[in-house]
Amino acid sequence: MATVLPPPSKRQRLAAESRAREEEEERNHIPDSVGPVRLRFHDHASGEATGPPVYIELKDATLQNLETLSDSIDGREFALKRIPYKLFYQPLLTENEQDGLYQSMLHSDRQSLASSTETEITIKRAPQAIFRVKAVTRCSSSISGHGSTILCMQFSPESSSRLLTGSGDATARIWDCDTGTPVTTLKGHTDWIFTVSWSPDNSMIATGSKDKTVRLWDPQGKPFGGPLTGHTKAVRNLSWEPYHAQQPGRPRLASCSQDGTVRIWDARGCRIDMVLSGHSASVTCVKWGGLGQIYTASQDKTIKVWDAAKGTLINTLQSHAHWVNHLALSTDFALRNAFRDPKFGGPKYESDRRIAAKRNFEDAARIGKKLVERLASASDDCTMYLWEPLTTTQPLGRMIGHQKVVNHVTFSPDGLYIASAGFDNHVKLWSATDGRFVRTLRGHVGAVYQCCFSADSRLLVSSSKDTTVKVWGVESGKLAEDLPGHQGEVFALDWSADGGRVASGGADKTVKLWSH
């Protein structure tokens, strides 16, 4: 038997405590030589200075005070009009950004601060959502109905009360999420449905299937025209033309297929508009950007950028060493929301809607004075790249860190983070401005299939092969909620645009709705 040391005596304990206290004080002590420091706020996205430099006492530079200061610089002293800002301090950015701001300021710059009061401290700030989405905590309803595995799902952009799911039983279903009941079944396909998509104005539904066709439906579930045929292999992904870019009354839809082509359909006329052929292997993902480009990713290791008006190839982005699995746009959330405003709903008439959609998109895409759309691509070579496809064909940054295939990538709605889901059981967060690694979210014990940000970008939800859905705090990097309940792998996941609900579905054939 091992010898156990006796517990420390009271004297020893007291001595150890006082030593710790002294050390703590020593660390937090601000030398008298440090006077007021010079501090200036910069915009995080563009890096431009906002407002004049300010002198403050270093000991007053707590997070709360800095936030108040940044508001008062903008002339928003009135508490109700304040915008919460996320503050970044340059030397230490990755871990514990928020609570470490004051501390890191003290420690890393102590020398330089002591030597000169002329040094200007740069604090970058990024505006955050004025509303907060609560983490979903419970399964509000578990709805069965599908005869087979659920493969894809999407909430209606209009409200979180309508959910569309596609399944392996060749039907898509619309669910009423308020009551947890089925609304209609969209029957027509003859094989698995790989992708479903609501049009941005909520007036149409498109479904793409393994039976090589795309079908259009109205929101009540009635088929709209016949099947759109033309693809020679399974349809893998769909993307609607952004609302502000549509010709009035002529919305278009892009579909990509295993046969290596992307087809653009005129949704009202149910006719083919263009065929974009150029990829030599299965096209895995298509995204219709708001600046008039279509981005496609393929298993031939390339990403191609097409002109949406003429159908010509603009650029080919070749850096990946293996299949490109998924694409995400920095403006994805704005394009999905189109003309809707989280507070007021959105305008009623089409002309107003078009203006509102254009404004929303430009707000999301504006960096400094330019409109920039960034693209993140996830690949089988275990890396991701960040692109600005309109300015250069070279990637802005390479994101290395995943140990296995990266399956899914998504931008946060405020454009600060990129989240990636890999088959190595991890979700990783990256900075969306330059692709720097931020943190890893560990907790899943199986491959992570999908992830999705909440509308306020403060939470992230991920679904996995290990049958669970997990909610993560983006700032803390910690598990906010673990949501077990599915009996099989969770293939499909979506967080509604208003933040109220999360839906998930997978191999156990049930749709689960999670709410707080």
Place this chain on the structure above:
Amino acid sequence: MPQNEYIERWQKQHGRRLDYEERKRKRLARESHKQSDDAQNLRGLRAKLYQQKRHKQKIQMKKQIKANEEKNVKSSEPATDNQTPIPQYLLDRSNQTNAKALSSAIKNKRAEKTAKFSVPLPRVKGITEEEMFSVVKTSRNSNRNWKRVVTKPTFVGDSFTRRPVKYERFIRPMGLRKKVCNCTHPELGVTVQLPIIGVKKNPQNPLYTQLGVLTKGTIIEVNVSELGMVTAGGKVVWGRWAQITNNVENDGCVNAVLLV
């Protein structure tokens, strides 16, 4: 018993008799007459045996006809591969689908009380202690020999150390110790070699459970961490029960089926 293939040899050397083909044709032609004659005229035990034989033949015939009919059916829709559906991002990936099959049907079945105790091999043949143990002679002249050697394959854990010779009542020979089993997943139909963790229940005798004897029907615990199975709560399952399906002492390997 014929020694060697002398008939075939003779035929190769000399050929068949000249009327072989004709006789064969005629015998075949008479076959139905012969059958009908037998069916009508055989009596007693012979009739009984004949009817049994005929009954079996008819079953086979009907099965054959049915199979042929199914083969001839022409369907308009193309044959769909009835795999389990997978999302589009798992297309073209081979190793993803075989990881886990957790159907709710099985779960429901397990929920029933009787099914909880149902195993693939519900009953096994008993093994006597005489067969299981051989006696080691410990004293020259008395009959009280207390030392036994286990004659069946056993599982012995890693941490086991033999007791002193004076106290060791059961000897488990090194040559008969097994550490791995070929485990079949009944749903996926895959067989993988997995390490054995322990013996949970030997249906023969509680003593054999203690000794870790591996006989047919024994429930063992195997390490399934390689299969990547998870519970409904999202935790990794690493120990799973399995039942031995073969006579280990005859085959020299342990074959088992996972209890799911």
